[in-house]
Amino acid sequence: MSNPIGQQSEVIMHFTIKLSDGSAADSTKVNGKPAKFRMGDGSLTENFEKCLLGLTPGEQKSFVLEPKDAFGEPNPDNIYHVDRAKFADEVPEEGAVMLFEQPNGAEIPGIIRAVAGDSVTVDFNHPLAGQTLTFEVEVLEVNP
Template sequence: MSEAIIGANSEVVFHFSIKLSDGSAADSTKVHNKPAKLVMGDGSLTENFEKCLLGLRAGEEKSFELEPEDAFGQPNPDNIYHVDRSKFSAEAPAQVGAIIAFTQPDGTELPGVVREVQGESVTIDFNHPLAGQKLTFEVEILEVIN
């Protein structure tokens, strides 16, 4: 086992599971056995999430709770859009709860959740589905490269 400890610039390979406050699993890299890989400080994780990983070694497991601000943030009202119902098709109908990928001007796709359908107006929420939730993260560190 490597003695490398996760530090400010470490490259880390790890499995993670995200659990909601009711204990149900929201996401896990173990489902498809595809661990996550990141470089500490690269901006892919919040500062407080990274602080929870500092000092861990390969082979260690840890569980920690994060407030919404330290996980996926609070829902932003600017990420709620009203779209005309005519923009939807039989393949992607405007149904409450449906997740639909919208193509952005730069060609990338952004998933949105249909929150409300009222007449010809469809409310789409582009906030992360886990925004505003307190989450429990379980991590298993596989590899640390300093």
């Protein structure tokens, strides 16, 4: 008998995240490497995990998550104006994603939204914030 996904299960699955226009924003199938994680470890949002509870190996499911249930709405407080001098000789291009080091040494991705004079606008919101997303999952393995 196969195990259903529970609160603490380790799960191996393929997933595809699609935007409302049907294009794929992310997919584990691109490089044929399924995602492996433990439920509750923070790698998925709580709402995404709720959709997975009870699924069993071999099961495929598709569900739509509104922004509040996926990556949230964009937060204006996560948009910063950075002095262009901090980029050394590299002038960032609009739309580029760059890693920025936080005071604790961790790196966080930011999207360059605008470059104007000596100011660079960097958006640290999740790139999929504010979007209604369709998640397609194929559960491969569940370990209790």
